[in-house]
Amino acid sequence: MSKEIRLASHPEGMPRPENFQLVEAELNEPGADEVVVENIFLSVDPYMRGRMMDRDSYLPPFQLGETLQGGAVGRVIRSNHADLQPGDYVNSMMGWREAYVTHGSVLQKIDEKLAPISYYLGVTGMPGLTAYAGLLDIGQPKEGETVFVSAASGAVGSIVGQIAKIKGCRVVGSAGSEEKVRLLTEEFGFDAGFNYKTPDLPGTLGKLCPDGIDVYFDNVGGIQLEAAIDLMNPFGRIAACGMIGQYNDIDPPPGPKNLIFVVGKRLNMRGFIVSDHFDRYPAFLKDMGEWIATDRIRVRETVVDGIENMVDAFLGLFQGQNIGKMLVKLR
Amino acid sequence: MSKEIRLASHPEGMPRPENFQLVEAELNEPGADEVVVENIFLSVDPYMRGRMMDRDSYLPPFQLGETLQGGAVGRVIRSNHADLQPGDYVNSMMGWREAYVTHGSVLQKIDEKLAPISYYLGVTGMPGLTAYAGLLDIGQPKEGETVFVSAASGAVGSIVGQIAKIKGCRVVGSAGSEEKVRLLTEEFGFDAGFNYKTPDLPGTLGKLCPDGIDVYFDNVGGIQLEAAIDLMNPFGRIAACGMIGQYNDIDPPPGPKNLIFVVGKRLNMRGFIVSDHFDRYPAFLKDMGEWIATDRIRVRETVVDGIENMVDAFLGLFQGQNIGKMLVKLR
Known part of the structure; x- marks a missing residue:
């Protein structure tokens, strides 16, 4: 079972808790090349507000009744994919849920030795x-x-x-x-x-x-x-x-x-x-890794616990409740 | 003698005729390397409104009591400058006046065979x-x-x-x-x-x-x-x-x-x-000359007669009284 958050209605003005719905969903058994991932950190970002409107922008709008998408870092717990092993950390756009099953090829494996895993949703993400x-x-x-x-x-x-x-x-x-x-x-x-x-x-x-x-x-x-x-x-x-x-x-x-x-x-x-600037990712990661290692870039995070508080964390962005990256920690 | 137009006061909102003053000024005798030019066409351009305000912008403001500056095409009538002969046509920023004396080196000689002289204030200017x-x-x-x-x-x-x-x-x-x-x-x-x-x-x-x-x-x-x-x-x-x-x-x-x-x-x-784009002038003049010669660019002008009507012509820009370039013809 995975708790996840769906869009219940399109917000008008400031979103309210009733625009969202927390549900429990069954996880499918992983098929060929699929993996099961438990999310550890979920990202809330201001741009997500735009996708809650009922109109196209540079990203398609979130659909009512579907689980919201967002950045997330998790850990593989079962794998039918050759490149991923249980225990591997992965970055995905499968946020707003505790766990999921997906094809291994859509996930980015991340190196927890290079930076704390939460950083991949923030300073190195x-x-x-x-x-x-x-x-x-x-x-x-x-x-x-x-x-x-x-x-x-x-x-x-x-x-x-x-x-x-x-x-x-x-x-x-x-x-x-x-x-x-x-x-x-x-x-x-x-x-x-x-x-x-x-x-x-x-x-x-x-x-x-x-x-x-x-x-x-x-x-x-x-x-x-x-x-x-x-x-x-x-x-x-x-x-x-x-x-x-x-x-x-x-x-x-x-x-x-x-x-x-x-x-x-x-x-x-x-x-x-x-x-539009993903081609800069390698140069960025190299520079940023050095700057963090040499303390030239300092990182702050605001961490909220539990998917039950995900909507509050999101709404908190618009009240300035975060310093640095706002994250929801699941485990 | 040269009739010329000076800024009498800084306009507030839409300029009024009383913001301007038409005066007659003596022309000095030309000194070494100086020339006497009679203007034929004066340019009125919307950007001039900005210079009538009492604040710096990308160009310094017009000074009260001084003759306004603006594009003009004229003919040399006397010359002490080796490169200019009486009868030569020249482009200058010495507009808003009938005639002037200046150093020959600040003038751009123009080729009346390449395009009508008024074009140098418009389509080729x-x-x-x-x-x-x-x-x-x-x-x-x-x-x-x-x-x-x-x-x-x-x-x-x-x-x-x-x-x-x-x-x-x-x-x-x-x-x-x-x-x-x-x-x-x-x-x-x-x-x-x-x-x-x-x-x-x-x-x-x-x-x-x-x-x-x-x-x-x-x-x-x-x-x-x-x-x-x-x-x-x-x-x-x-x-x-x-x-x-x-x-x-x-x-x-x-x-x-x-x-x-x-x-x-x-x-x-x-x-x-x-x-900021004067470096493009040679390429521009070459292209534009060809386009005009082959009728791919058509030119319209709105020509008002006499320096007495210069202010009206300028004000007319803001009422849309021009089609194509608005010019004042002196002779």
Whole structure:
């Protein structure tokens, strides 16, 4: 038996617990080349909110009544596949469930000696690659430039800022609590951080970026995007990674009033999705492995126990309840 | 004596005639290497509105009491410079005046046999290069793609659309009157055009772009930008050339509500200024010369007579009184 979470209804606005359903499902016997996997860590990510809407985006929407998909790290407990042995750790998109049976070839075996297995859902997984490809390939920061990243204490933002520091940039981050802001400088090595709930966000950001902003890594949209555009230097780059501030809006808010500066400042605003950048995974894993080993990248995780708390963990993302990667631990 | 136009006060909102002052100025005697030029055509361009504000942008603001600068084509009438003879035609930024004295080395001699001299302020000048570099280098259209251009009957837009047709694209344009819309298809060879004042702009644009939009050449911002973002295909490019709809706004309007699509669709929105692309001038002039000679690019101009009407011509840009390049003819 495996407990799993299905989408019961499409959320309107902020998802509520009744949009989800926890059910127990039988596991099939594994057939030829199939394996049985017990999940250990499940990933909750803000982008999943988009798939809960009843419309196509870059990923197909979650179907009502079907078990939700998401990143997960688990352990093989039975195997009919030649390349996988019981005890092997695997990464999959078979999250939101305790266990599953699938064809062995769709699983990525992971090396628990290289990094703790949970990291494959975070710093050495999709969020890490998002930070790496988004900052380096889209943002293209140069030594001495100023990089601003919003949602800077999160799974992606905390890595963006640390990579930017490695590349010799001045790094400023925003976060949603005093504790998080302190972490930005004390733990993650940012040059400055601020609470985006400050009454004067543009003024605060301006003071922390006396030489303007060359790269804005945007995780939130809204007034932080507008404030950043005001401060961008000519030929600045905006890596548009997400707009978490709007994922639950029923009526989307107006866009930045100062978008006209894109012309005069020759700004380049470019959206990206990590799956378009999988070719960077080998280079990323090599760099990230070194940076973690030499303590140049520090990792924080927020771990919630039990699949019963999966929905709460997911909803907590939108209340800023995570520092670093938010994970659900099953065993 | 030379009549010239000076900025009397910084306009607030739509400029009014009293923001300008027509004065008569003495011409100095030309010194060593100097020449005397009588202007024949003066250029009015929407970007000039930006320089009338009291703040720096990519160009310094016009100073109160000084003669305004702008593109002009004139004829040398006296010369102390070895490379220029009386009768030579020259292009300069010494517009908004009938005649001037300057050092010969700051003038570009133009070839009246290659194209009519007025074209050097339009299709073979800055607006043409803006269209060429903006479409080809920023927009990067591929054969078979759909290109949408706003302000499509104007100096830049009409050339953008025709170059896009030469490159094998489906081309849709918007303009502000039925006469202009008719010209888009009948004169400039667009596949479709529409009046942006239609009550259902998004629906109209959608019908004309059944395969979505791959490149949006944005001259106007506002609701046309929002409608285009809705229709953009994945990896679409927005060449942000100008936002004429907002140049006279005292309070900038909100930006597009759907900017979040930049992420999921991986859109690339990039602002540009023609002066960053002067290195493309030789290639541009060669291509454009051929295209005009073979009637693949058709040129329209709106010509107003006399420097007394210069301000009206400039203000007319914001009421859509031009088809193609708007010029003031002095003699």
